[in-house]
Amino acid sequence: MEGNEMGEIWTSRFSNPELQSGAYTVVGIVRYLPKYPLKYTLAGNIIDIAPPRWLFNEYDRKKFTEPYCRNLDKIGFPIINEQIRRYLGKGKDVVLCCYEDVRKQDEWCHRLVFAEWWARKTGEIIHELKDTSQIKGEKKSPKFEQVSLL
Numbered sequence: 002m003e004g005n006e007m008g009e010i011w012t013s014r015f016s017n018p019e020l021q022s023g024a025y026t027v028v029g030i031v032r033y034l035p036k037y038p039l040k041y042t043l044a045g046n047i048i049d050i051a052p053p054r055w056l057f058n059e060y061d062r063k064k065f066t067e068p069y070c071r072n073l074d075k076i077g078f079p080i081i082n083e084q085i086r087r088y089l090g091k092g093k094d095v096v097l098c099c100y101e102d103v104r105k106q107d108e109w110c111h112r113l114v115f116a117e118w119w120a121r122k123t124g125e126i127i128h129e130l131k132d133t134s135q136i137k138g139e140k141k142s143p144k145f146e147q148v149s150l151l
Contacts, residue, residue, distance in 0.1 A: 007089040010119075011096045012112040013130040014103075015039065025096045025130075026088050030112060035100075047084045049076045050097065052111045062109050069111060070118050078122050096130055103129060104136050 013020065020027050020041045029035075029046035032054065052065075053072050059065040073081065088095045101110035116127035 007086070008092070009094040010085060010089070010125070010127045011094060011130040012116055012127055013096050013098050013132065014100055015098045016100075016102075016134075017098075017130060017132040018134050019130055019132060020096060020098075024093060026091045026093045027096050027098060028085075028088050029099070030097045030115065031099050044088060044091070047081070047097070049073075049081055049084065050111075050115055051099075062114070065111070066114050066117075069114055073115070073118050082123075097127075102132075102136060104132060105138075 011025070015029070015035050018040075020039075023041070026044045027041055028044050030048075030050035031046065032048060032051045034043070034046060050073070052069055056065060056069055056072075059068075085095060085097075097112055097115070099110055099112050101108055101112075103109060103113060113129075119125060119127055
């Protein structure tokens, strides 16, 4: 498959402040959209990329990956590709979003597994969008003031 001439595909979480820049077409890939207000426009949701309900409580990535990818294959690459390309056709990079903050140690989610599946199908790498916000639960590094001893 040739390169992505219309724009890049990224993944991220709904609460990434970078999405407020207006530079992206933001698309959910979840079963349930956020109930909290977003500070940007959500262009839609591709429920076919969301994990099936029966995989919701699988927290082991190795046990999750094969059945999730099998489900994507059952839906079919042509269908999923067409849904993503429709959003790319709006002229901006597309960001596929769910909830997890994968910057946290040992955190993962289906969007990362989807990106791996996509790379196997297309050769295209989907990167995680930059997120410079504070990680919840992570302490800010203390600010030290230099004091003169004289």
